[in-house]
Amino acid sequence: MSDRAMIFVDILKYTVVAATPLLYASIGGLFSELAGMLNIALEGLMGIGAFFGMAAAGLSHNVFIGAVAAITSAVAASLLMGAVTIRFRANVFIVGLAINLLAGGVTTVLSQRWYHTKAVVAFSLPAPLPAFPAALAQIPFVGPILFSHSVLTVCAWLWAIGAAFIIRNSRHGIRIRATGMNAQAVSVLGYSPDRARVAAMIWSGVGSGLGGFALGLSISAFVPNIVSGRGWIALVAIYLGQKKPLWIAASCLLFAFAESLSNYVQGFSSIPPLLVLALPYAVTLVSLIAAGNKK
């Protein structure tokens, strides 16, 4: 394999890795979006999931326990958000902003308390569980790109497929979509739109919690601002994917590719690194404009 091909394979491989947190979060956010609530707190919820997930994983030396902690903490935060917006009719946008700010504050304070640093907290964790037999990863080109990934990455795709199925085919999914389409009709037919909304917030919490945790695991550390806009990008992916799970996944791959590319170019080119790092965000902006024009 030539050097150039190696680089290409590397970029694509890292694309799949970088898509993992986006996929978890955007599919989670899709549920609340379909229920008619724009969940702008994905960013904050991911941060909460990353911190508590990594802390629990570090403490227990067990990635599974970490994942459970990530989900629990993010769901708790999203339920708080749901309670304030659904039960007490607060503005979902303002509450979302509050959660985003709160997430940054809480994780920094607890990081200082528990680890006595506001900077990088590194964790030594067991090596990630590969999802595929090592032999498959040896296949040239395809092997590293598709089969070198951990269980968590593969689960992100199962999560997306499962969510697509639930949204489309389950009574629960129909209820959530119906609430977003015409909440008044749902209540006139004798069902509670609020229950569907709360359920959607829980899905959001699960997805963004796991997304944050995947982010932490990928660097075996927690850093303040570890999410750095990925929650917002996940939100954009929902729109770019026109609220369809498959297209959302494709959008996540696009953004992840931009991120992967910028990581690579950063090390090699003479373009100012800050400009290169802005690439995923530039892609986001352009895609938003493109999506807007289509409407």
Next chain:
Amino acid sequence: MLPMTAVRMRGISKRYLPSGVHANDGAELVVERGSIHALVGENGAGKTTLMKILAGLELPDSGDIEVDDKPVRISSPARARALGIGMVHQHFLMFDELSAAENIFFGLEPERRPRILGLLGIVDSVKLTERAMTLAQEYGFAVEPSAPVGTLSISSRQQVEILRQLAGQVRILILDEPTSVLTEQETETLFEKLTDLRRMGRTILLVTHKIDEVMQIADRVTVMRRGKTIGTYDTASISANELACLIMGTTPHGESMLHAAPHAAGPSVLRIEGLSTRRRHQGGTGLSGLAFDVHGGEVLGICALSSNGLDELEDVLAGFLAPTAGTCLFCGHQFDARRFHEYRRLLKEGKIAYLPSDRVRRAVALSLPVMDNFIALDRRMYFARGWIRSALAKRATQEAIRGFDISARAEQTTAELSGGNIQKLAVARLFSKERPELFVLCEPTWGLDIRSAEQVHDRIQRARDAGSAVLLLSSDVDEILRLSDRIMVLYRGKQVALLENAGQVNRALIGEYLLGIRSA
């Protein structure tokens, strides 16, 4: 054996806050099982409110309801459903992106067993489609079960909604103005279905204000007026004209309502020819080929029942809805439908003054103080150099509050005002400005008490006598008769009458035009 009486409602009262309007005021209703029972009355007679109470969408302030001779309290739509009562609304409650089958069986979808983790039931879509087909066939409806309802025609959507009720084992089916959205052919089809349903033993309650339909399909008819039940009649033993009289009632003021003749009509201010529009929203009616003119010093009253084109005409005259065809001549200046923006400029320049029927959405900003609303349309006077002249504005507002007898303070937030006072504020603002060439007044006294209505009528007459042309759009026949020099009636978007308001024109005659049982 089920009792003969399906529904009995007694002494039902319902007051809407904050306007305090009595939608129902001791209304009564007795409906026999297995009959088609029509509920008729003018706009705002309380028909829909009474039906919403029966369907659990509104709670009455007082009154008793019996279903199958058992006293019940219908606290929610779910409770109504459990009692076998379902309502098909004027504006359908549909999920556009769900399929017809999913809409019909919403909440009752067949599930595959076992559920995932005992929680997530997966819908058996094959069975769902089958069931929808079977149901549609059973009642003879032609609905494509897997199509998203957003893509269906209005009459198919209505069928989906009816099937949804039937799927929920509804025995008492309420339809609110079901034909207002349908073409004549679709109406025929609907009536065939309703007759079939009656044969199957269902009870049907039909809210309508179309008399020909009542005579055609209903067994019995209950007439409502101003929230009260006037009476219930067998359609076999009453004529269409008698029914029209009952619906319209007689004028309470009798001779005193006689209208004052104009001094002399001036030159033509607005002449409109061949005015046509699309429908403004689902359930609306597009206008077709209206032609009228209005002169200075003259009031042209335009009257229609709801969904017959009055809303669309208001929107055209107020510059919101561009017509699809037509020409307009305003004070000698001619332009056609394509240059609608020129017409809009007339409104902006103050040559045409517009009083909207929807006062809350179009007349005022609720969150602003009364004074800000009062001065909002007069930039030149109150913002001479770009800055507000508050002393002047306050003085003018207070003057208007006194002059028009508005219970408000200039600094008060407009949202705190009652509906009637908001209307008076909008009227005061309109009549405090420089006299325009043309007034377009839509439902100017809607919701006002008698004394305030008199005041507004007086202002309108004075504006006319000062030489303005007045277009009065109103569904209140008394108001039209009292103020208009000429009267135009719209029915299904067409003008069916354009009369001089002279001796032989009375409530009954206008009523016959309004209800479509007489045409020019």
